[in-house]
Amino acid sequence: GAGVSQSPRYKVAKRGQDVALRCDPISGHVSLFWYQQALGQGPEFLTYFQNEAQLDKSGLPSDRFFAERPEGSVSTLKIQRTQQEDSAVYLCASSLGTQNSPLHFGNGTRLTVT
C-alpha cells in the first residue's frame, strides 16, 4: 500500500512569500503530525491532528504557521511571509491513532527561503 505522500518535494521561496505544503496520509490513519527538521538535527514537533481536529499546535514557531485538515484526511501546512529561518525539511507523519501506534513518515518537503 502507499505510504505517506508529501508535495512538493522541494520548494524555493523568496523571503516574504507564502507557501503551502501538502500531506496525504496513509489511508485510514486517524492521527496526523507535522514536524520540522533542520539540517543535522532530529525532527521537532509542530502540530497534531486527530481526524479534522487540531488537538495540539504547541510546536508551531509563530503565528505565521498554520495547519489544517478540513476533511480528516489530506493536510496542508501553510507558512506566511516566509523568513530565512523557516528553511528546513517539513515532515508529515500519520498513525492509526491507537495508543502507542508508531508514526509513519513521508519523505518531507525541503523548503529553502532565499
Place this chain on the structure above:
Amino acid sequence: GESVGLHLPTLSVQEGDNSIINCAYSNSASDYFIWYKQESGKGPQFIIDIRSNMDKRQGQRVTVLLNKTVKHLSLQIAATQPGDSAVYFCAEKVGGATNKLIFGTGTLLAVQP
C-alpha cells in the same frame, strides 16, 4: 541529496560486526519508545518500538533495550551491513492523548565494507 548526518555523533563499524547505538531520554514519564532510521533525503523509517513495561524487545537483526532506572535506550544491530548506514534516532512518547514523539539528536552509523 545532502546528508542529515552533519555534526552528529558518529559510530563507525566494519561490515559483519554488531553495532550498538545509545540514547538517553529526558522524561521519566515517557511510556513508549521508537527507533527510527533515516537515510539521506528520506523521512524517518520505523525500525522497532518498545513499551515502558518491557526492558527488551527483539526484531529481525535488531534488539532494543530499555533501562528506565537511568533513562537509557539502546539499539543493537546484528551483523551490520552497508545498507544499515544511516542516521538513527530514538524517540519517546511522554504520555497523554497526543501520541506525539520527541526525538533525540541522532547518531550517524557508518558501515565500512
